[in-house]
Every structure is written in structure tokens, then in C-alpha cells.
Amino acid sequence: MHTDFRGQLIWPGDDGYDAARRVWNAAIDRHPALIARASSTGDVVTALRFAREQGLPVSVRGGGHSAAGFAVADGALMIDLSAMKATRIDLAVRTAVAGPGLLWRELDAATQAFGLATTGGVVGSTGIAGLTLGGGIGYLDRVAGLTCDNLLGAKVVTADARILQASDDAHPDLFWALRGGGGNFGVVTSFTYRLRPVAGAFGGLLGYTMDRAGEVLQAYREVSAGAPDQLALYAGLVTAPPASFVPEHLRGQRVVGVIPVYFGGADEAARALAPLRALGSPVVDLTRPMSYKEVQQMTDGLNPPAMHHYYTAEWLDGLDDRTIEALVEAADGAPSPHSVIILKRMGGAAGRVPADATPFWYRDAAHNLDIHAQWAPGSPPGPHIAWARAARQAARRASAGGGYVNFIGAEDRGRIRAAYGGNYGRLAQIKAAYDPENFFRINNNISPGGSGG
Secondary structure (H helix, E strand, O other): OOOOOOOEEEOOOOOOHHHHHOOOOOOOOOOOOEEEEOOOHHHHHHHHHHHHHHOOOEEEEOOOOOOOOOOOOOOOEEEEOOOOOOEEEEOOOOEEEEOOOOEHHHHHHHHHOOOEEOOOOOOOOOEHHHHHHOOOOOOOHHHHOOOHHHEEEEEEEOOOOOEEEEOOOOOHHHHHHHOOOHHHOOEEEEEEEEOEEOOEEEEOOEEEEHHHHHHHHHHHHHHHHOOOOOEEEEEEEEEOOOOOOOOHHHOOOEEEEEEEEEOOOHHHHHHHOHHHHOOOOOOEEOOEEEEHHHHHOOOOOOOOOOOEEEEEEEEEOOOOHHHHHHHHHHHHOOOOOOOEEEEEEOOHHHHHOOOOOOOOOOOOOOEEEEEEEEEOOOOOHHHHHHHHHHHHHHOHHHEOOOOOHHHOOHHHHHHHHHHHHHHHHHHHHHHHHHOOOOOOOOOOOOOOOOOOO
């Protein structure tokens, strides 16, 4: 590596190599040829030039949270951005300039110090880079739009090692592609976000026994149909954790849960949640006034560490009774107690953005269906992956098409074209302009020729 690299170089056999190559998904066990932990945009340029000189493929690590494990690859140069965490908040114009190594809990802490926020991931350990580049759904998207809708600019190192500032006014085609097109177009070393005042909310978890799953998901559907923008709503078929807030006889049992989060007053929240309350007493009720940071970290710690993961997803036009029955049956048949099925109400501000305004095509989808297979080390992956795919297929009669690109697993690479719908052709053209050799290919890849995917 050139002597002008100022970060840390970690070679196989070095102390810390195994820790540095490890990512969130413990199923990923890959050995890069070299890990270049960058400290600046200049370091990224140096690393890219070195990779080209040596003929090495490149993977890029931000938060390392991708279930597909794109952050690390065998025999590749891993450009590790995790040390690049600088944050600058401009209160006059309500923006944040954020480094690509930040996790959402870190950016939330920085912005919430001033009572501000932007739409972010619902798991605090998720990296801001991957989530933003894939679109970005979260609790705030019905109020403020997707994460990518709040991206105002980005500093990008392209495949030919140029440093570009992309925005609506500079390299607008590249900027368009970055707002949902994934890591196909370069290494982003700085994100500029629009912020908005966000004080607190009323919300939390409502849990019910599994024998009520059908009626609970029907109530979720009813609330979803008339939900105001201020209401974020998730429903899940999960296993109750061994936590103190869960009745002892339900710990380790399948349950159905709903997470409503209302960004507004308690009286307004009560009206919005009335159809859920009509279900009667839940076995778990953790709803209360919450700070935004509490909302964002609500589900942190509920998943065991060092698990193996596989995601797949589908956009749903609706949620009829047959689809509900199919999802409940699928949850009952999961080979791992840790696997979950999650529904998220879409729409609101995110749904009012034109489909071609960013690469995120499925603006009209009513729900995001997230099938998350999760199992302990030592269990063969085949049955878990097969279960997740079958569960998604069971809901396809309600499909709007495609699936959320951040939830598409490595085994589902053939779904990339469908994930971008009518925007795939334009993305392929921009890929051909900025990365004609497909140098950045360890990702949910968009072919520069427009084929594949």
C-alpha cells in the first residue's frame, strides 16, 4: 500500500484481523486479502488505486450490518469506513454532515442533542451508509419521507478514484442513483442530511398470544388503512424473549406483536390507536410517552448476538385474510424460534414522492413484508433459507412487485432488477457512465450493460 495511506492496514495474521473481518451476520466467514481502515477520503482514494494496481476486488464496510455480508469478501481489499465518524450539525439550516462509519444510534445521539432527527434505521447498530444508499425505511418515513429523500448531498469516490460532490446541482444523475441504488456507484465518504425537529412520541410494544394472531393482524390492517402520517406502525410474528416484561409462561413462545409509534400528543395517539385498544387487554403493554432516542432503540437487544441471518422481502399492495392466514401458518412452521415475520405500514410522506424521483420505485406499496430467518451457529442454513423463501412466496398473491433492496439476501441476487422496477434501466445507464467495468460489484449489483439482475 502507498505510504500516503494514513489509516490502519490490517493483514491476515495481524492481531485484530479476525475481529476486523467480522460482521453482524455471524454466518459470514470470509477472509479479505487486506483490510484498509480509512481515516479520510484521501485514504479511500489511495486504497482504490492500490486495489486497481494489484487487481484486487473491493468490498466496502460501513456499519457491517448487511445480512448478505457485502462488507467482506474472500481475497478482496476491504475498505473499512468504520473509523470515519465525524459529524457536523448546522442549526441555521438544519442539516447534518455525517461520516460513513456512523451507526444510527450515534447519528441519532448527535442530532437529538439539538432536538433534531432524520429518518433512520430502527436498529441502532445499523450503519447509516448502507441504509441510506438502499433507500432507508424507519419510524419517521411516513412523516419525513425515506432516508434517501432527506439526503441533500454526498461526497463520493468513484471507480476511477475521482472525488465528486454530488447533489441536485452537481452530478445530479449520480446523486439520483445514490438515493436508493446501493453501493454500485462509488464509495460515499460523507452524507449531508436534512433534519427536522423531533421531540418525542407515544408508542411502544403491544403483545398478544399466538392464538389471536389473525385478529391482531386484521386490526393492524384496519389501523393501517386510515393511519395518519404521524403514525408509524409495525406488526410482527415473533418469539417472546426471556425478558422481565414478558409473563413467564410466554417466554420462548410464539406471540404476535404490534409496535405503534405516534409522533404527536397523547390524545391524538389514543384516537389513532383505538382500533388496537378494541382488541382488549394485551399480555404485554409497553406503550408510553417516549423520547425519539427511546423509539429508535426500542428493539435493540432483543436479538441474541452472533446469530446467523438471512433476509428476504416483498412489497405488498394489501393484506387480505388469506395472506394473513398464510403468514401465521408460515410463522408457526419456522425451523428456528429466532426467525421472525415483520410487516411495516408504508405510505404517508414516503408514498407521495414520485416513483422516478429516486431509484426507490415502490412508493405506492401499502406494506413492507420482511422475512428474517435467524438461527444459532451449527444449524445448517438450508432449511432456514428455504423457510424464508417459502414464507415470502406464501404472501405473493398480495405482492406489489419487487422487494426492499436492503432486505434482499445474497441468494436472491436474481431479484435485483425487480427490486428497482421501472428505474432499473436508468440505474444501469448511470452505472455504465460512472463504473463501466463494474469495479464496484460486491453488492446488490446493477450491471452497467443493463443485463442480469
